[in-house]
Amino acid sequence: MKKFLSFACAYCIFAVVSANAQSLPKSNAADPFAIDRGSSFSASTAKRTVGTEVIPASAAHAKIVSDFEQALGLLKKYYVNSSRLSSAELTKSSITSMLEELDPHSSYFDPSEFSELLGEQDSEYSGTGSTISNYAKNGINETYVISTHPDSAAAKASLQYGDRIVAVNGSPASGLGSETVRDRVRGPRGSIVSLTIERASTGRIETLELRRDRIFQPTLPNFFIVRDGVGYIDLSEGFSHTTSTEFAAALKELHRRGMSSLILDLRGNTGGILDQAIMVAEEFLPAGSSIISQKGRSSFDNREWRSANRTPENVPLVVLVNDRTASASEVVAGALQDNDRALIMGQTTFGKGLVQNVVGLPAGSGLTLTTARYFTPSGRSIQRTYSSSGMYDYFNHRSATSGEHAATHTITNRPVFGGNGIAPDEPLETERFDAQNARLLDPIFFFIRDLLNPRTSATGSSITLKDQVRQSIIFGNALPDQDDLVRKFGDFAKSAKFNVSDDVIRSKARFISSRLNYELALAAFGPESAKRMQIAADIEIQRAIEALPKAATLAENARRARFAIDNKKARRVAFPTGQGRNRRN
Structure with a gap:
């Protein structure tokens, strides 16, 4: 369970049509908002009246339905534990098991879940x-x-x-x-x-x-200048139907504040509305650039999106990703990588390259059903193999398979591989959030709660640190008396209430220090200040800032390559074969 949860988290599906990106007519393409199976999905639905089509039943189909009804009736009449016999739960379990035989991302929603999926359209x-x-x-x-x-x-x-x-x-x-x-x-x-x-x-x-x-609920909770001229956009909350509008507004405001380069943070972004991801990528790609293609069972599902943006952003761009970057956010990372428009840094992404349709059922329940695969501009599918592993292994474990797939190439002819998510251009090691980290969250919260409230005495202090926290945030420094703060936390965490060992406190000293700073800022001034404090201690963001010159070089090389390609195409149009300028009579 997530440690942070909004009072009414909105996981929504929307009807969205890209204002710029060019494509064939869009179907009811859906994309999971979270990579945990059976959680909530966001989708680009062209219509709200999904699932009204009646599928004719064959004789064999009718027999299967009859057998199911008979089996359900026998269970309700004779099964030993009648308290477990909910028709709705049994039906849900049956359909879920059927979908699990297909792929990890086709899911069933009961009427309550489906209503939540469809109902909150405006973030x-x-x-x-x-x-x-x-x-x-x-x-x-x-x-x-x-x-x-x-x-x-x-x-x-x-x-x-x-x-x-x-x-x-x-x-x-x-x-x-x-x-x-x-x-x-x-x-x-x-x-x-x-x-x-x-x-x-x-x-x-x-x-x-x-x-x-x-x-x-904005999908861009934070954006600001993190260093002279370096903009930062936190796009970790998924893609809702307002994301592209929020993103364009953030870019405009960052330019007003003097942005000359940008870090786009997609870490933890588990997906959302496909059209919105396309429009975010389109902000940086010149007209004619491929963004994504899709291939499905029918020709209606086969289409390609290309940028129609004639005034794209040209600032150097680094994109941060990790193994929780999935689905629609992988569309953004893949499009920018294949077009050599951004330097991708971090860890290999989740690897979800399937597209779902949202289908309503007559009784008010619904399905998200996989109907297509998508491909990055270079033609690679990033979908990880799921046929040889169970659901738990698929969602919780990873095995590198990139070597089994043929290389495709970016616009500057760099090799990239499919089949295992988006591999970063520059891998970064990260401290894993493990069970010990999770166990420390409780004592850290209560320590900060006590420290900032003078009535309590568990920390041995009744002073308020708000002014110190504010100054630290303004100047981007660590909190005053950091060693003393960590020492006091250690004494607090070792108490009988939490029973954290000295070994854990020593081995997790860096995490503890960083998290204490974050919680102090969150408690004193709210999420934006806490995010600034978190960024100040984020090694990956510091590495991204250092890599911005490489990102600028990469984008310039791509611009030249695209210019050469366009010139070559123009010459072919102007001078078809056999009609060269130097033709002699």
Whole structure:
């Protein structure tokens, strides 16, 4: 389960048509928003009335349906454990098992899940505007407020980092997962939800009546200048139907602030709307450049997108990726890599090159059904093999297979390989987030919660660090007395509440220091300041900044190669074979 979860996370599907990119007519192409099987999908749907077509049933098909109905009836009549006999659950399990025989990304959604998939079209949800998370102390799981959206009901009620949600509408929240609490808090716009809160600052219990409203969830939560002239865009939240608009606005604002080069962060971006990914890539690719092609079962699904942008961005560009970069975000990385427009850095991406259609079923449930493969501009499929491994292995383990695939070539003739995601141009080692890192999140949260609230004494300090945190963020430095802060955390984490060993604290010292800085900034000033603090300590971003001159050289080489190709094509048109300028009579 994710440690951070919005009160009403919007995983949406939308009807979007690219304003610039040229392609054949679009079908109901869908793309999974997350690479965890059966989670939520975002899709580019041309129509909302999906799944209305009736498929004629053959005699063999009718017999299968009859057998299924008979088997379901026998189960309900004779099975020993009647408490497990939910027709809806049995049907869901049956269809899910059937789809698992096909590929890892075809999925079934029950009516509630399908309604959530289709319903939130505007990167919005109706709720109070808080981000919440689960943390455990003494083995007891509780839900805490992490941040609030500006001008939301939660912000107006002065909910703060560390406030504990005691109950929702009078129902206790202790022991519940944050997803369950989120679902109880969300509701129709304009309706009232009662939240019982324990204030982190005073320990006082309060009951608040909050009116739900629409909360916009940007897919570009952060963009800023990280160093003189170096812009940074965090595109880790997936692609919704507002992404391309947000992205264009971010580029414009960064130029206003003096951007002369750019780092695009796709790490952790697990996909989204295909059209939006195409439009993001198109921002950097000149007219005529291939972005992506698609091949499916029918000719209707075979098409290619090319850029129609006659004034593309020309700043040097580095794109950061990792093994959680998947699907639509791989479309962006692949298009920029094959066109030599960006230097790709990080780790090999997930490797999902399949496209799904979203299909509604008569009873209100629905499917996402794989109908096509997509190919990068050089003609490679990045889809990893899934036929020889189970679902767990597919989603959780990786085996390099690039050597088994023939090389294709970029516009400057660099070799690239398919079949195993997008391999970075410059690989970067990264510290893996393992079970020990995850175990440290609870004590780090409670340590910071106590440290910033004078009423508590677990840290041995009653001072407030907000001014120190603010100055550190402004000047991009580490927090004052960092060694002392880490030492105090070590004493705190070794207590009986968490029982973290000295060995773990020593081996994870770098992670602890970085995470303490992040949580302090998050608690004191919110997500944007926390992101700035995180970037200041991010070695991969520092490496990306150092590589910007290489990215500039790569883009210039691509420009020259494209110019030579265009000139060659122009000569062929002007002087067909046998009609050269120096032809003698």
